Amino acid sequence: MLTNLQSLIPHLRPLISNPSSRVVILTGAGVSEESGIPTFRDAQTGLWAKYDPLELATPDAFARNPKLVWEWYEWRRALCRDAKPNPGHDALAAMEKFFARLVIVTQNIDGLHRVAGSRDVIELHGNLQRDKCSRENVMVERANACTTNDGLLVCPQCGAYLRPDVVWFGETLPRDALERAFREAMLCDALFSIGTSGLVEPAASLPRLAKQAGAFIVEINPAPTPISEIADAIVRGKAGQVLSELVRAMERLGS
Numbered sequence: 001m002l003t004n005l006q007s008l009i010p011h012l013r014p015l016i017s018n019p020s021s022r023v024v025i026l027t028g029a030g031v032s033e034e035s036g037i038p039t040f041r042d043a044q045t046g047l048w049a050k051y052d053p054l055e056l057a058t059p060d061a062f063a064r065n066p067k068l069v070w071e072w073y074e075w076r077r078a079l080c081r082d083a084k085p086n087p088g089h090d091a092l093a094a095m096e097k098f099f100a101r102l103v104i105v106t107q108n109i110d111g112l113h114r115v116a117g118s119r120d121v122i123e124l125h126g127n128l129q130r131d132k133c134s135r136e137n138v139m140v141e142r143a144n145a146c147t148t149n150d151g152l153l154v155c156p157q158c159g160a161y162l163r164p165d166v167v168w169f170g171e172t173l174p175r176d177a178l179e180r181a182f183r184e185a186m187l188c189d190a191l192f193s194i195g196t197s198g199l200v201e202p203a204a205s206l207p208r209l210a211k212q213a214g215a216f217i218v219e220i221n222p223a224p225t226p227i228s229e230i231a232d233a234i235v236r237g238k239a240g241q242v243l244s245e246l247v248r249a250m251e252r253l254g255s
């Protein structure tokens with residue numbers, strides 16, 4: 001087991017500038033923590049500190065109390081809109097130049113990988129900046145929606161509440177995104193698991209699948225996760241710092 005960045009570099013060397021190299025980067029909430037967006041397992045702040053995100057991000061919670069769930073997402077939406085990519089997002093965008101193919105598979109709904117310039121991003125859990133009809137599952141622009149007396153938005157076609165276009169606990173993932181993510185994991189030479197607790201399925205299965213197919217597995221996370229058990233290399237640290245160092249080390253190899 002490799003446990004520092006320097007020992008990891010020789011394992012990446014054969015993939016750098018290799019015309020057939022394929023790399024998958026699986027990211028989770030930890031990658032956006034340094035942009036000021038709390039992970040689900042961090043204490044939430046301010047007004048929302050008393051709520052457990054794992055109990056708000058569910059279809060049942062929305063059915064029980066749509067206003068509460070909508071307002072929580074409006075708060076998170078504002079946080080994400082104001083957030084900027086951090087050095088971790090920037091480094092991942094920069095890593096594209098070293099590999100023939102680099103795909104980001106993200107559980108994050110904040111859209112920051114694309115803002116940072118990553119070109120191939122699979123959003124497994126949707127995107128917070130979009131809304132959809134909670135009954136018909138079709139996207140609705142806010143400008144076309146109607147507002148209720150209690151400040152919720154409703155679908156102009158059927159009158160059902162709008163909800164964010166994100167995957168809640170207990171819901172199925174968008175099929176195309178999931179199929180592509182599984183295909184990329186099975187075909188890649190290396191998979192990096194970064195800032196994810198490895199507890200949320202089916203994303204948590206991707207590193208295991210890649211490992212079974214022969215990929216080199218790297219974990220970057222300050223804390224151990226179930227993925228640590230199968231990782232070939234583990235770097236304990238924050239994504240921003242570790243990834244910036246990794247890119248600098250790869251640049252030195254290329255020069």
Ligand code: NAD
Pocket residue numbers: 027028029030031032033034037038039040041042107108109110111125194195196197198199200220221222223225237238239240
């Ligand atoms: P999680 O909250 O379960 O776990 C976060 C992981 O990140 C932990 O393992 C933690 O040790 C690690 N971490 C914390 N700070 C880090 C840092 N600076 N650098 C690297 N790692 C760090 O998150 P998850 O595994 O993504 O799964 C939970 C669900 O939460 C997902 O469905 C995701 O959609 C959702 N979520 C998304 C966002 C976002 O879009 N930014 C934020 C919160 C939650």
